[in-house]
Amino acid sequence: MYGCWEHVLPLQLGSRGTITEAAGFNPDADIHKLREAMKGVGTNEAVITEVLTRRTIAQRQRIKEVYKQTIGKNLLDDLKSELSGNFEKVVVGLLMTAPVYDAYELRNAIKGAGTEEACLIDILASRTNAEIKTINEVYRKGASLSFAGMFRYHKLPRNYRLFTNAGRDESDSVNEALAMQDAKEIYEAGEARWGTDEVKFLTVLCVRNRKHLLRVFDDYKKVSGRDIEDSIKREMSGSLEEVFLAIVKCIRNKTEFFAERLYKSMKGLGTTDSILIRIMVSRAEIDMQDIKAAFLKLYGKTLHSFIKGDTSGDYRKILLELCGGEK
Template identity: 75%
Template sequence: MAAIGNRGTVTEAPGFDPEADMQKLREAMKGAGTDEAAIIEVLAHRTIAQRQRIKEAFKRAVGKDLADELSSELSGDFRSVVLGLLMPAPVYDASELRNAMKGAGTEEACLIDILASRSNAEIKAIIAAYKKQFGRDLEEDVIGDTSGMFQRVLVSLLTAGRDESDHVDEALALQDAKEIYEAGEARWGTDEVKFLTVLCVRNQKHLLRVFDEYQKISGKDIEESIKGEMSGNLEDVFLAIVKCMRNKQAFFAERLYKSMKGLGTTDSVLIRIMVSRAEIDMLDIKAQFQKMYGKTLQSFIKGDTSGDYRKILLELCGGE
């Protein structure tokens, strides 16, 4: 399920000099105003690993944390992007999950976006980062903030126990398809546990066979059946898993599109995907976006954002 090679828009800066970059950022924060263009120039064109070295150089030279300094200088969505870029990937995901569960409500979409799309190794790293950053157990927090079958699906994903081999057992794929059909379309009420067992545990190639067999048995696409059988967050998480198994980049393209179409922009979703995928598969997400919606991702960003926030997102997109 991992992308082959680097398909990100952010790649290692040639001739990288963390000391020079650190000085540029210091200069950008000196005096009355802040030079946002200089901040974009450095941070949007360095990999996560390179940004960590800039942070170390800053702390060595100034005795302060770069993220704290930038946080006090910047504001709004631009600040959110910049601070996100300074975090290692598991720390960023952990922070997003913590923010989604803090306070009164829960942003279930964030839990779904992250946990349905990450590999076993990524989920384990997120759990460790969450414990280190917040001194809390991620599974306990998820259980405390969710309920019912939705909670059980998230807990299953958090075990990081999905088969990640390429093995397809044809007989088992047919059996899985039959059992899902019998658990949903073929009966009154839905046995959601059967969906969980298949969708949260089987490997990608096996699931693609299950989806094909399911279509033959039921005459329906698995996504159509999930929409008919489930509702709310449970429907959303099962659909996200199916979509990620079929084409993860198309899943993210759809999430970006929905975050910007209609009235207002869901900036939390837009920022999360742009920051977390820039170095991994943003080139493929952009290609999927254009294929699915007939317009470039950049054109949507231009139409829905403004100022320095727009500029940094466009740079993460690979420029205008």
């Protein structure tokens, strides 16, 4: 299932993650540990957790390559045959490159009769042009799996298609006159009319650069007397409201967006494990340190304590490793 994706290179990652490059990295030693953990009756999940959560994406890819060369089998397939449940889902994610994991999650979100819109929001509202383009390339490489085109066309809900163009201006320029014009046009497309012109909202929010949009949000409050988030809540509902709010939140502060998503995945009765796993896996090597700080600032409790109180067993242990400690 994953063969055609193996050679997609990982994206350039930042340095605010909880996972950093392991010193003295020895893939052969790691392979020996993993083989021992899977040998015989039962599986040593603690060893699997120790190896995979203390290696970077690039180092994990090297482990997979050497495993295939020396053992002649696919590491991911061997692990999947030994594992189950949410622990398995975390391990599967950790063994993929960043764009492959995004594509894998998107594919699962839109296959079948329904759509997991939370996944579309988490990924499409927060990724850069380069990341979106790489995800598109993953889909093209997956043509033999009969899902090429689903991301860009008929299976993707209409409200998300503009994201796939990767057409956001990523400069730092702010056109003050255009910002006021955008603010007025958004107001006229929503608060000032009966019904909402979704296309106008999307065109502005998915194309303009971050600094320009922050100015648009300020101007919007001058024009309408409300924060744009309040207007979105008044004018929209359901998944449409969610996606527009997600865009605005990612523009204002991406780490707070992810902190809020994590909080909502765990608060109250039950846990939305799909969101919890996706964010913990995909952000561990990018900005998890910042997300943890934002979580503490917003909710007065550590992310570590929330995960510890809301999960259990080996699933809890692997997530806490990705979280990177109490503080």
